[in-house]
Amino acid sequence: MSTDLMPNRYRPGESNLPRRESELIARRDEVLGASYRLQYRRPLHFVRGEGMWLYDPDGRAYLDFYNNVPSLGHCHPEINAAMAAQAGRISANTRYLEPKLVDYAERLVDTFPNELDRVVFTCTGSESNDLALRIARFASGNEGVIVSTYAYHGTSAATAAVSPNLGDAVKLSPFVRMVSLPGPAGVPESQAADFFEAQIRSAIMDLDRRGIGVAALLIDSIFSSDGVWVDPPGFIASGAAAVREAGGLVIADEVQPGFGRTGVHMWGFERHRIVPDLVTLGKPMGNGFPIGAVVGRRAPMNQFGGTSRYSNTFAGNTVGIATADAVLTILQRDQIPQKALAMSQRLRAGLEKIAMQPYSVRAIRNAGLFFGVDIGLEGSPAAGRRAMALDVVNAMRDDGVLVSTTGANEDSLKVRPPLVCQAEHVDLFLASMERALISVAG
Secondary structure (H helix, E strand, C coil): CCCCCCCCECCCCCCCCCHHHHHHHHHHHHHCCCCCCCECCCCCCCCEEEECEEECCCCCEEEECCCCCCCCCECCHHHHHHHHHHHCCCCCCCCCCCHHHHHHHHHHHCCCCCCEEEEEEECCHHHHHHHHHHHHHHHHCCCEEEEECCCCCCCCHHHHCCCHHHCCCCCCCCCEEEECCCCCCCCCHHHHHHHHHHHHHHHHHHHHHCCCCEEEEEECCCCCCCCCCCCCCCCCHHHHHHHHHCCCEEEEECCCCCCCCCCCCCCHHHHCCCCCCEEEECHHHHCCCCCEEEEEEHHHHHHHHCCCCCCCCCCCCHHHHHHHHHHHHHHHHCCHHHHHHHHHHHHHHHHHHHHCCCCCEEEEEECCCCEEEEECCCCCCHHHHHHHHHHHHHHHHHCCEECEEECCCCCEEEECCCCCCCHHHHHHHHHHHHHHHHHHHC
């Protein structure tokens, strides 16, 4: 596993930058905290976004195939209009009666299975996961949390403590147990469910033996930080059932796979044929406006809410609700998930064609418009694969196309364009990736 918290980043002295950018970086370094990182070896400076494109101060366009935050594209005019109109009227909180809050809550809950019929609003995915952990621990009476080996679930103290992806310097909670995924472990798909369940049961046994007990299985159903390990569909179901048998809750972190990202389903957990106890939402919910939510079953939500206070001035504010409502309207009205599925099939076919060439593409995994593409020859050293993947990412950046890396070794390309991408965008991406692979391999 890499110890670099962000391998695809700017390192001073490695690149010659224009004076405008180098001076801005110097100013950043004098005032911003050291935890900030700039992405890419040659940092990017954007002044405008529109749809699939980002523009630098010189007017150069960059095709965004990485950013799932504006899931419906940068600066969507209908979403921005809804946001501005509400901001021009009032921005109030949930302590006051507001019909649009209830209208949106009803619409949102209606996209979930019937068992999930309550929602609490938050501002971010991190906050959603933090709240979901509080609910699970309260409802179960236990403390233990089971996560995947390289999971990332947020930046609050509670969520960082269950996010092994953040690196060794961020200490995990002693109540956390990590489980391996069948894909990275090389387990055949026919044995994947049994392998995952065995991992879960072993973690539960250890938590019980130490008097901790299991409060929750917290999973991103697309396992994005682990390297996008999505198959076979349903492999997590028996493990989730084992957690419930032990008195724990199942939390589906839908910040990455939710809101139609997988194409076939609105929510990633549906692909695995499970109904979680709690579902956490974030980034794409407001197309960039900070709003999130926890959707859940009535019993744990009522159990927690009846005795515990959760009050957040900005969570569920009227501007955020108006923005999220516009996002949901467009998703449903314009059949965005179905169109995204068609584009994912086109992208998959193009990637498979590239993989037939001697360009060192080891494997392709995807659910809808979320891809993990393994770079480097099978059996080659991990460091070499990682270096090659980073070279490909930065070559594409110089070519005007944005992606990044993921996985334990950071040798998988993370490809997750806004859901509004069209055939011409897919073709531009594929051409750029092929050029990058040729230049790196040559």
